[in-house]
Amino acid sequence: MKAVILAGGMGTRLQPLTSRLPKPMVPLLNKPVLEYVVEYLQQYGVTDILMALCWKSSVIEEHFGDGEEFGVKITYLKEKTPLGTAGCLQLGEHLLNEAFLVVSGDTISNFDLHAAIQSHKSSDCIGTVFGVCKSQTGEYGSMITHSSGRILNFMEKPYRTEVYSEYINAGMYIFEPDVFHYISSDEPQDICKDILPLLLERGIHMFKAKGYWSDIGSHSDYKAAQFDLLDGIVDLSPKCLLNTDSKNKICIGEGAVIEKGTVLEGPLLIGKGTIIEKGCKIGPYTAIGEGSHIAAGSRIEGSICWSHQKIHSCTHVIGSVLGSFCEIKAFSVLNNGSVLGENVVMEGENVVKEHVRVWPATRVAKGTHLEDTFSAKYFPEKEVFCSKGRIDFSMEEGGTIKAVKLAQAFSAACGKTGVIAASDGSALSALVTNLFTDSLRSFGCPIYLEEDPVPPSALRYGCYKFHRMGAYAFSAGQVCSILLFDGAGQVLPAEMEKSIESHYSKATLVSSKITGTKTRISGLAKEHDHSLRSEGIGEGSSSGPSYGLEMDSLSYRFYRDLMEESFIVKLEPADFSKGPALIFRLNEREQTLELKGAHGDLPITPSIISEIFNHRFKLSEVETPIQLLASLLKEIEEDSLHKEKLCLYSKAACQHVSCRSGHESRVLSRLISDEEFDRIRLSEGINIHHGEGNWTRIASLKNESVLSIITMDQRPEEALKTNEVYSKKIKHFQK
The missing domain is CATH 3.90.550.10 (Spore Coat Polysaccharide Biosynthesis Protein SpsA; Chain A)
Structure with missing residues (x-):
């Protein structure tokens, strides 16, 4: 082959x-x-x-x-x-x-x-x-x-x-x-x-x-693989090594010179022809390339040093990676996670902070401390997005610097596209919004800044109407968050998030000969309110009834309550021929829509709506929570059977089952294997069809080690029994 x-x-x-x-x-x-x-x-x-x-x-x-x-x-x-x-x-x-x-x-x-x-x-x-x-x-x-x-x-x-x-x-x-x-x-x-x-x-x-x-995809993966080889977890060791101390896993290459008074602590590798002077300490999980020279009194631990290093006396290299032909002069310190490209020269008495990257052929002046983002490209290894489209900034942990870096990565990933920006009106949100948007302007992006406080849904409406990307800032305590949206008002797709994270992690340089314009706008909230009325939510709407809601007060409550994270829409029985009240809770910041159910709050998502209405429901073009709610109300107005199906869904069995952190994927995989091939549909969870409009949905909850089970059945008492069956399976598959 x-x-x-x-x-x-x-x-x-x-x-x-x-x-x-x-x-x-x-x-x-x-x-x-x-x-x-x-x-x-x-x-x-x-x-x-x-x-x-x-x-x-x-x-x-x-x-x-x-x-x-x-x-x-x-x-x-x-x-x-x-x-x-x-x-x-x-x-x-x-x-x-x-x-x-x-x-x-x-x-x-x-x-x-x-x-x-x-x-x-x-x-x-x-x-x-x-x-x-x-x-x-x-x-x-x-x-x-x-x-x-x-x-x-x-x-x-x-x-x-x-x-x-x-x-x-x-x-x-x-x-x-x-x-x-x-x-x-x-x-x-x-x-x-x-x-x-x-x-x-x-x-x-x-x-x-x-x-x-x-x-070998990232610096942390690269180091982990090196440590695995040193540990002997996998037998892929180079054949040219002289194993001088198998017990302590110390490997020394041909022609290497280790002077007296040097302390070696394995596992470690010293390449051929390398000289290590007296008084040095070479700690565990270190690999030093061939032809290197480590001067007296230096300490290297948990580091990967490529070939032909020249480390001067009394230098400490801890948890770092050094490209070939670097020269680190006396009394310098390289801290954990720092990475130096090839041919870097540090003139002595330098300090490189954790996770700082230094580009090849850089010469660092004597006494310089590399600790900020821009002098040597500092970036932590953490993921940028904490959830879909959302980035958190802690003012106590360098949030202002992160906002500038995010703007740079955003520009690299999305180009010099126009961005509509808005916030909840708090002082911290305004600060982060200005930092982010002014940085975007420096990279050539035009900015359209909404002057008045608005809810996220109004900004998303603006993105959709004007085909611009959007950034919405809101804060809680000393933490400010930014939600990013695409030109259709949707949360950023995963592919775009990954692109932004990639550019963020490598600090891609973005240059622009011009500064982006800044245009102040207002009235997004009113325009959005008008669009909601045209969707059939609101008294006096040309396309639908009021559904028992006083739109004048709803408009006011809608914006006020959104700033408090959620609002409630209640559909009274009097508005329909029959059936109980339906109570929806919309949380725009968390981007969720829920229906109050007999056994707990039930999620309303495009996938679940598709299941409820047996894939016959036409979703609106903009599937934000509020637009989804608007589409639902329209469908209910046009066909009372849809309300009956929603009422049946409100009686669905709902329960949460604890799942050990990190085991969710294993449990879900076994649940899939346990079912018949043609009964499964994967969308926002595992959807298992039982026939005649009956189904079970099992999904992970965001940021929680919990699996949610929802079963909709024409016979509500059977739904409870079905849930219990899957609850037992989840517990069994964790053993």
């Missing part, structure tokens, strides 16, 4: 380490990651390798040549422009006339390749995806499978509440040649996003891969 190694990535999340080096050539224990991949394939007899290259391709070609030195034959597929993980396969189509393997050039693993190939042959599918069991799957694409092993659906980097499986895509595949019928030669394509969804109907199989797997 032939293999294609995808080795064309730029590795932007690993910058500055990859500013001058292709990501697959980043060293692990002083050997490129890509070399581990080639050795892995060779071990299983896969010696005919096609290597897809793009960024800095010459570096890889010079290292591997024709592959003879590594016991393989390498054919290079060179992309003139990035073609994506699928597009680059087209370059080798004429060489791939039977089933072939696709592996990533920046991951290491020890999966049983023979077992994977046999599993693929037995499946009779067009493709097999290697799946790895991970308790936290949000950073990766997850796969939903049936008990047969067939893949039902893919979720590309899902939110926590959308994780239905503990298996993630490991970036390794086996494809039949027919896959090329699904790959376009005209544009870049991605295997995960573009090709796998097309193959679902043909049938895709998941191979449950067992063993070690690590994706």
